[in-house]
Every structure is written in C-alpha cells, then in structure tokens.
Amino acid sequence: MTVRIITGNEAAAWGARLARVQVVAAYPITPQSPVVETLSAWVESGEMPAELIAVESEHSAMSVCIGAATAGARAFTATSSNGLAYMTEQIWWAAGARLPLVMCVANRSLAAPWNVLNDQQDSMSVRDAGWVQLYCRDNQEVLDTVVQGYRIAERLNVPVMVCYDGFLLSHTAMPVEVPDAAAVDAFLPPRPQPLQIVDPADPRNIGPVVMADPRRDADGVLRGAYLELRAAHHEALLEALEAVPEVGEAWARATGRPGCGLVAEHRLDDAEIALVAAGSLVTQSTLVADLLREEGLPVGVLGIRCCRPFPAAAVRERLRGVRAALVLDKALSYGYAGPIATDLRAALYGTPDAPAVYGAVCGLGGRDVTPEALAEAARAALADARAGAVERPLAWIGRMAREEAR
Amino acid sequence: MDASDLIAMSKPARGEAGRTGDWRSARPVVDASACIAATQDRVTCQICWAHCPDACIEQGAPPAVDLEFCKGCGICADVCPAHAIAMVPEAEHGVCEAAEGGTR
Numbered sequence: 001m002t003v004r005i006i007t008g009n010e011a012a013a014w015g016a017r018l019a020r021v022q023v024v025a026a027y028p029i030t031p032q033s034p035v036v037e038t039l040s041a042w043v044e045s046g047e048m049p050a051e052l053i054a055v056e057s058e059h060s061a062m063s064v065c066i067g068a069a070t071a072g073a074r075a076f077t078a079t080s081s082n083g084l085a086y087m088t089e090q091i092w093w094a095a096g097a098r099l100p101l102v103m104c105v106a107n108r109s110l111a112a113p114w115n116v117l118n119d120q121q122d123s124m125s126v127r128d129a130g131w132v133q134l135y136c137r138d139n140q141e142v143l144d145t146v147v148q149g150y151r152i153a154e155r156l157n158v159p160v161m162v163c164y165d166g167f168l169l170s171h172t173a174m175p176v177e178v179p180d181a182a183a184v185d186a187f188l189p190p191r192p193q194p195l196q197i198v199d200p201a202d203p204r205n206i207g208p209v210v211m212a213d214p215r216r217d218a219d220g221v222l223r224g225a226y227l228e229l230r231a232a233h234h235e236a237l238l239e240a241l242e243a244v245p246e247v248g249e250a251w252a253r254a255t256g257r258p259g260c261g262l263v264a265e266h267r268l269d270d271a272e273i274a275l276v277a278a279g280s281l282v283t284q285s286t287l288v289a290d291l292l293r294e295e296g297l298p299v300g301v302l303g304i305r306c307c308r309p310f311p312a313a314a315v316r317e318r319l320r321g322v323r324a325a326l327v328l329d330k331a332l333s334y335g336y337a338g339p340i341a342t343d344l345r346a347a348l349y350g351t352p353d354a355p356a357v358y359g360a361v362c363g364l365g366g367r368d369v370t371p372e373a374l375a376e377a378a379r380a381a382l383a384d385a386r387a388g389a390v391e392r393p394l395a396w397i398g399r400m401a402r403e404e405a406r
Numbered sequence: 407m408d409a410s411d412l413i414a415m416s417k418p419a420r421g422e423a424g425r426t427g428d429w430r431s432a433r434p435v436v437d438a439s440a441c442i443a444a445t446q447d448r449v450t451c452q453i454c455w456a457h458c459p460d461a462c463i464e465q466g467a468p469p470a471v472d473l474e475f476c477k478g479c480g481i482c483a484d485v486c487p488a489h490a491i492a493m494v495p496e497a498e499h500g501v502c503e504a505a506e507g508g509t510r
Contacts, residue, residue, distance in 0.1 A: 097413055098412050098413050157412060195409040195412055195413055196409045196413065196415060202417075203417065203418060204415050204416065204417050205415065205416045205417070205418075206413065206414075206415055207413065207414050207415075208414055208415070208416045208423075209414075209423070210414045211424065215424060217410065217416065217417075217422070218416065218417055218418075218419030218420075218421075218422050221410075223410055223411075224411065226414075228411075229411075229412070229413065229414060232411060232412055233412075236412075
C-alpha cells in the first residue's frame with residue numbers, strides 16, 4: 001500500500017489500472033479528460049497492458065466498450081455531462097445486454113446554458129437505465145469504488161456507474177491509499193466467462209429483435225420476450241442491495257480499510273434532523289453537522305452511496321426516530337422535485353412515524369455550497385421540524401435574492 | 407437459468423424469427439408460362455432466388471416460394487426480367503399458411 005496525493009480523476013485511473021482493465025475507450029470532456037489522459041500515458045509507457053481505443057464520440061466510446069465486454073474483456077470508460085447525454089442510447093444498450101462495464105462519471109452540469117462545473121444532473125438523468133449507480137464522497141472512495149464496481153458488475157451482470165463530483169473531487173488532490181496490485185488481484189480475479197461466448201463455430205445473434213410475447217426458440221424451448229428479460233434485469237439490480245455491501249466488506253478485508261456500503265451515516269443516533277446527500281456533499285455535510293453539534297443542535301448525516309438500486313430499507317432503518325430529513329439534491333426533475341428527495345419520500349411512505357422530507361437544491365452549475373449556507377439551511381429545517389412542518393416548498397440554497405439583481 | 411433467460415439471443419435456424427409469412431399482405435404468384443426457367447424447362451435465370459432477402463425462394467423451373475416465411479416484400483416481382491411474378495393481395499387467397507400453423 002502506498003499513499004499518493006492524487007486527484008479524483010487520477011484515483012479513477014488507478015482504480016481501472018488496479019482492476020487490470022483490458023480495454024479503454026473514451027472521448028475527452030471536461031472534467032473527465034484527465035482520467036483517460038492518465039490511462040493513455042500508462043498504456044503508452046507499458047505500465048498498463050491494455051488496449052486504448054480513441055474514438056470520435058461518447059456514443060462510440062460506449063459502443064466499443066459494449067463490443068469489448070461482449071467478447072469477454074474487462075472494459076472501462078469515463079465521461080461527463082453532455083458526453084454522457086450523447087452516450088445515452090448506448091448506456092441503455094449496455095445495461096439491457098447485461099454487460100459488466102464500469103464507467104466513471106465526473107459529475108458536471110448539462111447544457112444549456114454551457115457550464116463545465118459540477119452538479120449531478122448528468123448521471124441522475126440516466127438513473128433509470130438499469131446501471132448500478134454509486135456516488136463517491138472523496139477520492140479514496142473513487143479508487144475503491146472503481147475496483148469494487150467490477151466485482152459487483154461481474155457478479156450480477158449489470159454495469160456500474162461510479163459518480164464523483166467534477167472539480168470538487170475530479171481536480172482536487174488529497175491523500176489516497178493505493179493498494180498493492182497483489183491485494184487487488186486477490187480481491188478481483190480475472191473476469192469470468194461472459195454470458196455467451198462468442199464462437200464462430202457455434203454462432204449466436206446477441207441482442208436480436210425480440211417479440212412482444214414469449215415464443216419457442218430454434219431448439220423448441222419456450223423463451224421469455226422483452227418483458228421477461230426486463231424483469232430479470234430489475235431483479236439483478238435488486239440483488240445489488242446485497243452485493244454492494246458484501247463487496248464493500250470483502251474490499252475492507254482485502255485492504256484493511258473500512259468498507260463502504262449502500263449508505264454512510266454520521267451522528268444519526270440521537271439526531272432530530274438528518275442531512276441527506278450523495279457525493280462530496282456527504283463529506284461537507286459531515287463537517288457542518290459537527291459544527292452544529294457544537295452549537296448543541298442534534299444534526300446527523302445520511303450519505304446515499306448507492307442511488308440505484310435505491311436502498312429503501314436501509315434509509316428507513318437509519319432515519320428511524322429522526323424528525324425531518326433535509327435532502328440536498330444537486331439535480332432536479334424540473335417541474336417536480338430533486339431525485340433523491342423523491343426517492344426518499346417514496347421509500348418512507350407508509351412507514352409509521354416517518355420523518356418529514358424537506359427538499360433543497362444546491363450547487364447547480366458549480367455554485368459553491370458554503371458551510372455557512374448548509375448550516376443555515378439545517379437550522380431552518382430543524383426549526384420547521386420542531387414546529388411540526390410535514391411539507392415545505394423546495395428550498396434553493398445559495399440562490400441570489402431577486403432584489404440583489406437590481 | 408441460462409444466458410437466454412438474461413439476454414436476447416438467437417442462433418441460425420429455420421424460422422428463428424418466427425413464421426414471418428403471417429406478416430404478408432400480398433403473395434408472389436409465378437406465371438409458369440412467362441417464367442424464363444419454366445419456359446426453358448431448366449434451372450436458369452433464378453434472379454428472384456438470388457434477390458430474395460429472406461432466402462425463402464427455392465431454385466427450380468419455376469422457382470418455388472416458401473409461403474411460411476415469405477413476408478410479401480415484392481422484390482422478386484420487381485427484379486423478374488420476364489415480369490412473370492405478380493403480387494396478389496392476400497385477401498384473394500383466404501388462408502395464410504403461416505397463420506394457420508400458429509406463430510412460433
């Protein structure tokens with residue numbers, strides 16, 4: 001084990017290198033580009049024995065990964081923002097074809113207007129595509145989650161998206177424990193055989209058109225159609241609710257570091273209000289909770305590491321006894337609510353004495369989320385919770401007041 | 407559970423995509439008195455066989471159409487140099503062979 005002072009992008013590249021990724025295909029986009037630049041340098045120098053395929057778009061990057069993974073290779077890509085949006089068709093294909101890819105998303109806002117800075121609208125917009133989605137608190141989690149991602153993906157035959165905040169993590173250097181290759185090799189053996197071995201002597205059409213209804217295949221076996229394959233895919237994602245924490249524990253045994261599971265919690269036991277967030281906001285919220293505790297305010301934090309599948313049972317369990325949850329979304333389903341707030345309300349619905357869920361949106365397009373603003377939002381939420389407010393309008397943290405615009 | 411329960415997959419086989427004949431709204435009918443192969447009584451021409459995108463024309467004099475799989479695209483009628491193939495609306499035939507056998 002070596003401690004290196006590295007950025008989130010370098011941590012992602014180290015994860016891919018330690019996972020012995022065999023094929024990398026990517027197209028540059030801020031703030032993801034240094035991931036592939038780092039991998040490219042290692043491939044060029046011979047430090048990483050992988051095939052690096054330069055492509056002309058993100059759509060092609062994912063297409064190459066689909067082909068490589070279908071053939072049995074361990075494949076990797078990374079993107080951000082509009083690159084992810086451009087790739088969307090193939091994101092769905094990779095999931096439906098049940099390919100064990102890992103993709104890093106250095107989270108960035110979506111245009112228009114053009115903005116290269118952080119929020120989580122990009123990956124949140126594809127959360128329904130059938131990938132496991134994991135959000136990282138810090139650069140250590142980025143490295144850890146990339147390696148763990150392959151073990152989860154290859155166990156369940158579903159792709160894994162490793163999301164980390166652009167610039168806040170992607171371009172910020174911090175100490176990261178880089179495990180020895182031998183420890184990672186013991187944790188992550190070579191990829192198992194693909195679901196279908198590509199064999200010209202016994203050809204298969206993989207991913208053909210399927211009809212609406214079940215029918216008999218060429219061997220006379222009754223096979224499910226689209227609906228049955230989708231149901232099996234959903235069930236595989238639900239299995240990730242067990243696989244993600246189990247793989248986290250196995251990683252902890254392999255590396256000696258604390259494992260990470262579906263959620264992270266901080267001082268929730270006697271908390272009256274919980275700050276709920278994903279990504280680097282979890283780290284920030286933890287610091288803010290500690291500051292507020294010094295004021296005597298009972299604040300805790302629930303970090304959502306696994307956004308898909310949504311860990312409904314875990315959040316119900318962890319939020320028991322809390323008066324209100326203040327959800328800090330860095331994305332918005334325009335016209336309704338933040339995605340994590342929506343999922344949390346659904347998870348808590350019907351639970352006796354469920355906490356109120358207050359939605360807040362922050363950090364869009366790189367707007368700084370200051371500790372002061374978070375603390376103020378938490379104080380206001382606590383006051384509302386103590387007054388018994390069940391519902392509140394969506395709060396915008398850090399939004400300029402209209403009178404300031406004059 | 408095998409791979410076919412998790413991903414869509416097929417292997418080359420007759421009728422793998424189902425009995426596509428029941429998609430047809432018109433069927434090719436060969437006029438043997440005009441067909442080049444039939445009039446010469448030998449397996450010649452066969453341009454319809456070469457162009458059929460579903461490989462459901464069998465070589466012969468005249469060539470024979472497998473109506474269980476012919477989708478009725480009409481390419482054979484279009485390419486026939488003797489204009490010996492007519493696309494006749496299915497309604498005039500009453501029974502579709504593929505539909506009678508059920509969809510596989």
